[in-house]
Amino acid sequence: MKEIMAIIRMNRMNETKLALAQAGIGAITATGRVMGRGKGLVDFKVLKAAEEGNEYAVSLLGDGPRLIPKRMLMIAVSDDKVQDAVAAIVKTNQTGKPGDGKIFVLPCLDSYRVRTGEHGDKVLQ
Numbered sequence: 001m002k003e004i005m006a007i008i009r010m011n012r013m014n015e016t017k018l019a020l021a022q023a024g025i026g027a028i029t030a031t032g033r034v035m036g037r038g039k040g041l042v043d044f045k046v047l048k049a050a051e052e053g054n055e056y057a058v059s060l061l062g063d064g065p066r067l068i069p070k071r072m073l074m075i076a077v078s079d080d081k082v083q084d085a086v087a088a089i090v091k092t093n094q095t096g097k098p099g100d101g102k103i104f105v106l107p108c109l110d111s112y113r114v115r116t117g118e119h120g121d122k123v124l125q
Contacts, residue, residue, distance in 0.1 A: 001121055002082050003108040004075040007036065008093045008101040011053035013071050019088040025081060027124070029074045035067035038098065050099075059097035068099065076108055078121050 008016055013030065020028060049057030051069060077085050086103055093101050111123040 001108040001111065001124070002077055002079060003106045004073070004077060004082065004085050004089075005104045005106060006073040006075070006089050006093075006101060007034065007070050007103075008073065008089070009053075009055075009099065010051070010069055010071055012093050012101075016073070016089060016092045019092040020075070020085060023081075023084040023088040025075060025077060025085050025088070027076070031072045033069050034072045035069055037067050038102075055095055055097060059099070070101065076111055076124055078124055 006016075010033070017028065020026070046057040046060045047068070050060075073089075075085055082105060086105065089101075089103055110119055111121075112119045113123045
């Protein structure tokens with residue numbers, strides 16, 4: 001079992017949910033808004049347009065110390081679904097421009113369904 005943590009652009013959430021559902025992954029947890037940045041610095045002259053979803057503006061972000069709003073997804077999947085989930089996220093979010101996001105695949109030791117007390121991979125089904 002693995003946990004996939006994905007950080008994506010705010011405006012790609014709906015397409016990502018649909019792509020994951022089509023890949024057979026229906027259960028996800030998403031935070032409303034996280035703040036961060038990659039290696040590049042941010043120019044706030046174009047940040048407003050970037051926050052509104054203008055991908056060209058996102059690609060122009062340059063020098064500046066501020067953080068950019070993103071969405072963070074947490075998805076628990078069985079080992080055999082990891083590549084399907086990662087592929088769906090990449091396909092939906094890859095523009096080839098800076099700021100497309102990051103995906104981290106982490107070990108998940110166990111999971112529990114609170115309602116029944118079940119645990120392990122059957123919780124994911």
